[in-house]
Amino acid sequence: MALSITDRCVNCYACLDVCPSNAISQDPKQFHIDALACTECTGHYADPQCASICPVERALLDGEGHEIHPQGSLTGIPPTLISVPTASNKQSPLMS
Numbered sequence: 001m002a003l004s005i006t007d008r009c010v011n012c013y014a015c016l017d018v019c020p021s022n023a024i025s026q027d028p029k030q031f032h033i034d035a036l037a038c039t040e041c042t043g044h045y046a047d048p049q050c051a052s053i054c055p056v057e058r059a060l061l062d063g064e065g066h067e068i069h070p071q072g073s074l075t076g077i078p079p080t081l082i083s084v085p086t087a088s089n090k091q092s093p094l095m096s
Helices: 049-053
Strands: 024-026 031-033
Touching: none
Parallel strands: none
Antiparallel strands: 024 031
């Protein structure tokens, strides 16, 4: 199974050079993992190196589609304390 990168990727380049399979490349909008080339670092490392270095929550999915770093796992902020802007609670920058 291969890992995949979501649209939460911020193109920080951290993962690009640590992949022993050279499975990561940059698409026009974000980085991409070639599913045929990704080995999840089996035979090289105990853990996938892209996941070890990625600084962004919810940017990587494992082979089953589960988030490797769910919301709150890197920051320590419980998801219940994070407010997500919606159309009804979004404040105009001029109102702040």
